[in-house]
Amino acid sequence: MDALGGLLTGFSVILTPENLYLCLLGSVIGTLVGVLPGVGPLAALALLLPVTFTLTPVGGMVMLASIFYGAMYGGSTTSILLNIPGEAASVVTCIDGHQMARQGRAGAALGIAALGSFIAGTLGVIVMTFFAPLIAAAAIRFGPPENFGLMVLGLVCTLFMITGSTLKGVLMIALGFLSAAVGIDVVNGQERFTFGSINLSGGIELLAVVIGLFGVAEVLANVEKMLQSTLLTERIRNLWPTLADWRAAWRPMLRGSGLGFVLGLVPGGGPVTASFMSYALEKRIADRPDRFGKGAIEGVAGPESANNAAVAGSIIPVLSLGIPGNPVTALLLGALIIHGVQPGPLFMTQRPDLFWGIVASMYIGNVFLLLLNLPLVGLWAQLLRIPYRVLFPVVLLLSVVGTYSANKNVFDLWVMLGFGVAGYVLRKLEYDLAPFVIAFVLAPLLEQSLRQSLVMSPDGAMILLQRPVTALLLACSAILVVLMFTRQSRTEGGSR
């Protein structure tokens, strides 16, 4: 079945009142889950999984998938308005998005985030429509050495995220690596840095770290400034992005879409990695990188597009190979299996109604989400008028609920609190938290892929050069590092 015929089948499946309703419902829930800090798509999907048992397989999947990408739309809202990420994939959006809000341009930031999400989401589905089998075939050949190359490139990109002191930034990356080393060693199964604690044997939970560092720490930091009763007292101007905003944002959106899509395909990758890398990329290629961190619209447009494209990218391996790359897509796979459907290489030909139905629903869902989110921009902006004494207890409550719901383990709450206090102190000392998080996310993948590559290689480290894709990725990383040093020494020479 060719792509267009398949898509027609898909639309014929999806254009029933019930399925459209489920898609809309999922979009609304997803937006809400994204907006609420602490509660992320994983918690929402796990909670709603039983509800889908009573639905048809198509209906259930349509709803769950739309919650997943819907959360990517909503996630930026609190990042921009409150400097508290709605979910992990919107952490970087805080950096410039919140600065824009402080400059009275919250509306523009929210609008660009919604439009970027729509464009990236739709582009992702278009690519999925026409190339899913091809992409799946390429993705499965991506082995440990290729993953290692990609992770090194990612690591080099994190160097560009450092603002202020390089030493402090590198220190945060090192700390991120160290924290990620806690848990069971991937190669010999031994426990590391667990101090005999059962709770540490699986490592530190990413969600607890992110909610602590960004949610709890931000609340703590703001409690100091309780004197002023609302976040922004001035009127919010410019509810919509201007033509100039649009001109600055469209290229980052397209780059973010491409980057996010590719990172979504990689096992262990997904929206979180995609948003960080996109931010680093935009900062790297910007004419004036110094604008970043001070309200650069590229820093919102890129990552917010990247995380949506990553959703489309990460759904491909699940539907066309039955391979989930992250916990959310693992849940989607589980939902299909409970309905008695086992996705695999033949899924597309054996269950075209399901495969194409889900693809078609993603076109419709993205339109729903755009129509839903643009008018909401004005409403969300009103959040800023809520007094701190009401807002922050709610944020803390949601943080606790969101953290606990991930593993149902009270220990994670202590981790969240610990990282909250640490984040507060580190911020006071002017340490960047974003490099810590991205190092924490990349480290396990980096370590595992390197050690796997070395184990499976007959010629030791040579495998990294023998694999063309790996060699190419490593070469790119090397060039980036050299460029960074030459630029640095040039600026230092100039200032002398």
Next chain:
Amino acid sequence: MKRTVLACLAAGAALAIVALPAAAQDPKAELAKLKPRDFPTQPIEYVVVYPAGGGMDVTARLLAKHVEKWSGDKVIVNNRTGGAGMVGHSYLATQAKPDGYTVGILASLVWGDAMLRAQARWSLNDLEPIGYLNSDALTWVGRADGPYKGMTLQQIVQAGKDKPGTIRIATVPGSMWDYLIEQVEAASGAKFLRVPFQGGGAGITALVGGNVDVAQGFYSEFRGHLASGSVAPLAVASSGRMDFLKDMPTFNEALGGNEYLWQVIRFAVVPRGTPADRKAYLGAQVQTAMKDPELTEEYKKQGVYFDPKLAGSANVANDLQTYVEAERQFYVKTGRLK
């Protein structure tokens, strides 16, 4: 010590079994007869120690659906995850209230946790089996092309003997994936190159991508690739051949032996100290659901099988003990356990 385990498990299970009449006419009515007067007054929690959406989670949710159908009680599946299952296992053994509202839906991987990693903080005595669900046996699969194309298990083992350390095999460190390789190597003198992955599925993916030569996994993990012709099954580590793949030999047949038995057995437990009447009722719930062909069909669709020694067992705790013992002996033999 060993004997107390046996006695404890046996005594516990006996209570659960007494309740089950051999020929129940109306399962719903039979089940209602066993229902304690004051129980349950709130939803029953099925604890799964692995993340939502995984094989264990699906098993528990399907069971919960059918237990609700037959008993009318409300069942909630709760994923208490972390530490590759260790956090949830410890929770069930040491923290969960033994009041009947907590039931663990476990895989036999809990045995390794109890024997090797619990460090005397808890033991298998703390978890009392109340019903058997299903099993999955570890299978070796090779590639449909490449240098080892069309080889049988014996030929691959021979190749591993002739050129030690060249055949790349996917494994999951510190678990039965590793143990099975260890047994094959010890018995044959072959040597494989073990490439570590975080789960069986990831290894199968690496196999299809040509990054390893042999992978180990469950039927549900590789059947999609089998259907598309990209992988070839070699042998299964169960006592008998699988219904789905009648042509595939068992390890014991192919290599001659009786020790190659590595499977995930899924069963339900309650924390030790759960009141006898509640435990009996919970056990009867599980066993009534398991008699429903609708549930067993759904399980079969997932690619699992039912161990004839355990399915419909009159004393599941006792029958599981045989497998626990075999595993314990392997740990003792290999110096992992004193």
